[in-house]
Amino acid sequence: MEHSFKISKQSSKNRARLGILTTPHGQIETPNFIPVGTQATVKALTPRDLKEIGAQIVFANTYHLWLRPGEETIKNLGGLHKFMGWDKPIVTDSGGFQVFSLGFGIEQGVGKIASIFPEEDQRSKIKDQKHKLKIKNKENLVKIDDDGVTFRSHLDGTTLRLTPEKSIKIQEDLGADIILAFDECTSPLNDYEYTKKAMERTHAWAKICLETKTNRDQALWGIVQGGAFEDLRKESSRFISSLPFDGFAIGGSLGRSKEEMHQVLDWSIPLLPEDKPRHLLGIGGLDDIVEGVKRGIDLFDCVIPTRLARNQTALSSRGELHLINSEFKNSPSPIQADCQCYTCQNFSLAYLNHLFHANEILGIELTTIHNVHFVINYLKTIREKINRDNL
């Protein structure tokens, strides 16, 4: 199969649309959610779990796989699909987000994900990184220049360098269906001048990525930057749209509130080509998804559903359930009565409560199955609403 994107229905009420994204490893109905498999595994799920859940595509992180096991290892083993036993579509990011997060996360205590996760979570993550690296001088960690970025590995502190050329080369070795351009990802704390400079680097790198790419089986998507500044987002949307990318992603700082994020989408999306797919990077809260879809986003990826499961928390239509709480100790009900996932069809809240109290891995497995299914199914209901034109 060749790459293509067909829009089958456009909402009359907003920018939401139904589409079919075709890749060499199969089709994705859009809008859709992409479970994140950072290290070539969606944490705690087997590929057959993912298929049963209804996942049509997974997201893997170039930064992590470059460092471990290495893109050469994966290439020699037949590529990422074969390596991780997943024969459906895969998208890889450019590695940039992790590298820049390492920098601004540690220097400023915020990242894109600071707006998604509680501060405690973010702080403890940063603390872990600091501890691992035994960083004495934070200035040493990430050095950005016009050609790329030099930084230290979060695994062993060795100095590494990532450039647009290198990112594309690694992503070609990994062999995902969709790869992303290397961009400089900014933080909400970066000022206008810095954000502008980073956007200009991103634009220069976008052209290099297109020139570097050699594998015609992979689609390359461009990334819109520009922070939460209207003129920059519009400039970036126009510029990136002018390049021959196969799709577009909205990246970088989306501001400090949901309102700012919606503004960023409203500035950017009308300037992107109607006939190309659009991905909102790293966002996956249920309310963010529906607001993103209404604004014309086709794809979302996020670690929330899998991370919450490891934190003993299930998604439900009543909100997040902290499964270890005593209220569930004797409950014969499933997480969600009308949920068709394996977990809800077979296990009670009391059993999940027990598994988490007993520190059993199965608790994480079963809750991850439910959470990913819940979000995938949420997107399915959104598609049904678009189809009936009542979103």
Place this chain on the structure above:
Amino acid sequence: MEHSFKISKQSSKNRARLGILTTPHGQIETPNFIPVGTQATVKALTPRDLKEIGAQIVFANTYHLWLRPGEETIKNLGGLHKFMGWDKPIVTDSGGFQVFSLGFGIEQGVGKIASIFPEEDQRSKIKDQKHKLKIKNKENLVKIDDDGVTFRSHLDGTTLRLTPEKSIKIQEDLGADIILAFDECTSPLNDYEYTKKAMERTHAWAKICLETKTNRDQALWGIVQGGAFEDLRKESSRFISSLPFDGFAIGGSLGRSKEEMHQVLDWSIPLLPEDKPRHLLGIGGLDDIVEGVKRGIDLFDCVIPTRLARNQTALSSRGELHLINSEFKNSPSPIQADCQCYTCQNFSLAYLNHLFHANEILGIELTTIHNVHFVINYLKTIREKINRDNL
């Protein structure tokens, strides 16, 4: 279905036999291996994983489930089968082994499992227990009298008491198909006099268990004790066989070597009824299994396959593979080329190596699937050999 045991074939070369053990939740082909689900979960496996692997029965630990979540909780939720989502046969132990292990493990640095696992493993386990309990006076931990045993919970140090009556009551609430009599489990370091006294208590308790049991849907199996002393093992085998148990288990100290274990089996088994099933408690090394089968054992349970998986180790016909070793980093081969398990059918040693290096839960899941399948399949090949009379 009612409980029954039918022997379909007897080896002409040794005491091995083929049988069908019928329980209210289904049949078990014997000889067979019982995966251990200590806390109402075979660690890292879903019930459907277990069914696919071919497991016909699982083992759960009364001691752990009594302490957490409590037998009342499980009873109120419809019993252990419903609680853990496993509709096939279950056997529970009496809780005695864990209680006495807590005592002699800590006091003497050995347990039955000391002969199975490396000393380091055993020591670290004991150290953990000591740490958890903040034990100042080890004498306080386990107090045995003729009516039962008083000890402190490994979870929170509260004082608890287990008696034959209590063990049967808990096991009736849990609702397994097969329950075990409450016995006093001795250590290889106990002398003849102590082992004899413990055996006599076990015999008295065996009668109390039979008298206490009220649930006709459960089979109650007796346990032969007597340590590694010939006259005691023979006396215990004769006595326990004389009681109306539905099956028999060989428990307690099996000596300090494989030779001594074989002796214990050769003393005990000829004195047990031919027409009743026989279970060798806590043993499951591959060589121990084949030697046990030849001596007339029908069922084995052991934590080795699941524990090895959590320790990054796979069973194979080439021995144990330490999956994190660098020799596997680039290997496209599965753990075992002719293995039909999900893991070997879909994933390479290189991928498993990566998952363990990356601390991914999926590594444990996939290796557990393989290891349990490997032992279950090993028993299947043993049954085929018995059927051809060439074991």
